[in-house]
Amino acid sequence: MTDRPTRTTTMLFRKLDPPIGPDGRPAYGLPAATLAALAATTLAVAAMYAALASRFLYDHPRWASAAIAAAAVLPGAGIFLLARRVLARYGLYLWQSWAAAVVAATLMYAAPGWAYGLFPRVDDRYERELGGPGNCLHDTPYNLMRASTTYTRDHPGRMIVEPLQNGLPALRLDNAVNGGLRHLTPADATARRILAQHDC
Known part of the structure; x- marks a missing residue:
């Protein structure tokens, strides 16, 4: 019983073995793509609530859809490139996934509040x-x-x-x-x- 918190902490901060690419070297593309997809989803949710609150989605649905897609894809691509470089340099740890999930959940939960705060009824x-x-x-x-x-x-x-x-x-x-x-x-x-x- 007393060893369980220690084991959990050790696992969170233990360096994980990354996937191996076809050339036999560590490939951080998949973990980076996962983080980028999570970030893109978070940004898409935030952009969608902003478009709803501002009525941009009702008044100009095509432009709003394009803006929501751009708000997700463009930063997501940048986050993928950055995450792949950072992971290749510092390694892959379990705590990174937990931290990304907590940040994403917090931002998605707060999105309606700040959207309707910025564009009130x-x-x-x-x-x-x-x-x-x-x-x-x-x-x-x-x-x-x-x-x-x-x-x-x-x-x-x-x-x-x-x-x-x-x-x-x-x-x-x-x-x-x-x-x-x-x-x-x-x-x-x-x-x-x-x-x-x-x-x-």
Whole structure:
């Protein structure tokens, strides 16, 4: 029982025998290709989430698919060449595979969060810019918890925030699209007046 941790540690840091190529010399192409494939998969997942969050995949599916493929293949080829050189120089160890797997799993798990953080949805953008804690409309009837939100077909990208409290005008904002990078702006004089009243 006491020897098991020692054996595991020894195995992790023990130098492994690489595959032998047709010329009888160590061939690090297969281990390097495995690491490159793992990296390419990780990059493809990250690029796919970025394309989804930014709506690039919906608006330009062909260009988005090409960009996702390029984001995986081009760095993957570079990682293959680098990994083959590094492994040939320093050797092949089991801990390298474990470290690569942990890094890849962590990055793929974090990909949706950073993608939608970089390209937020409309409601998240409203919270960040106007209605969230510490923002000018948070403690007002225009807080999304105290209002209803609709979007008009006649004006794509227009968001209408209507307070549930009777008698208050609706707040109309432009640039309200998922994944948009432009700030929300007032769509009419009423919206400008509402924002000015609350020091937005």
